[in-house]
Amino acid sequence: MAMMEGNRECGIRHKFVVKHRDRLPNVYPEAMDRLIHWCSIFDAEGMAPVEGGASAGNLSFRTPPGFIITPTRSRLKTGLDWKTFVEVVRTEWHDYVIHVLGTQAPSSDSFLHERIYAARSDVMAVFHGHDELVLRHADQLAREFRMALTAEARLFGTKDDAADTAVELGSHTYIIRKGHGFVAVGRTLDQAGELAVKIHRRAAELARR
Numbered sequence: 001m002a003m004m005e006g007n008r009e010c011g012i013r014h015k016f017v018v019k020h021r022d023r024l025p026n027v028y029p030e031a032m033d034r035l036i037h038w039c040s041i042f043d044a045e046g047m048a049p050v051e052g053g054a055s056a057g058n059l060s061f062r063t064p065p066g067f068i069i070t071p072t073r074s075r076l077k078t079g080l081d082w083k084t085f086v087e088v089v090r091t092e093w094h095d096y097v098i099h100v101l102g103t104q105a106p107s108s109d110s111f112l113h114e115r116i117y118a119a120r121s122d123v124m125a126v127f128h129g130h131d132e133l134v135l136r137h138a139d140q141l142a143r144e145f146r147m148a149l150t151a152e153a154r155l156f157g158t159k160d161d162a163a164d165t166a167v168e169l170g171s172h173t174y175i176i177r178k179g180h181g182f183v184a185v186g187r188t189l190d191q192a193g194e195l196a197v198k199i200h201r202r203a204a205e206l207a208r209r
């Protein structure tokens, strides 16, 4: 199945309420360097294609109070400044409210990241990208790699999408979001990034056949 129109991230804003607690995230120099690195790789590999002026994808890593995530409607590219990242420090699931440190709003998928971190104490990084090749070759990839597939194509950014996708990920490290893209997770940022690249390159290989 190809991309579902409503999941192109152009123009779509987060559906939750954002409360800004401070203008800057806490500083985690090493992890922030790796996040900046993987944003540039996602861009270079075409795993976060530009849709309507912003990159389609969002990357995060776990921190003591929550997680650091790329802002909504941002360009994932080389040389990002850590000050543009947003730290999610508290979430209120019932009211769909998110408390952040940083000037920008966090990714529209923030609650998906939150659900995964809550369910998986082994996961330190969550990377989401868009990849037409992975969607096109989903069935073959699922035969070759240990991975999960969402049961259905859902509109992203909703509570249902966040909760159901985290459940469907289960104990896997990779899930294809039907009609949308993929999520790769890892014990480190590098693990999540390397897995995303490995499957992306295999999909590209399948496409060339």
Ligand SMILES: [Zn+2]
Residues within 6 Å of the ligand: 007, 009, 056, 057, 128, 129, 130, 156, 180, 181
């Ligand atoms: Zn997406």
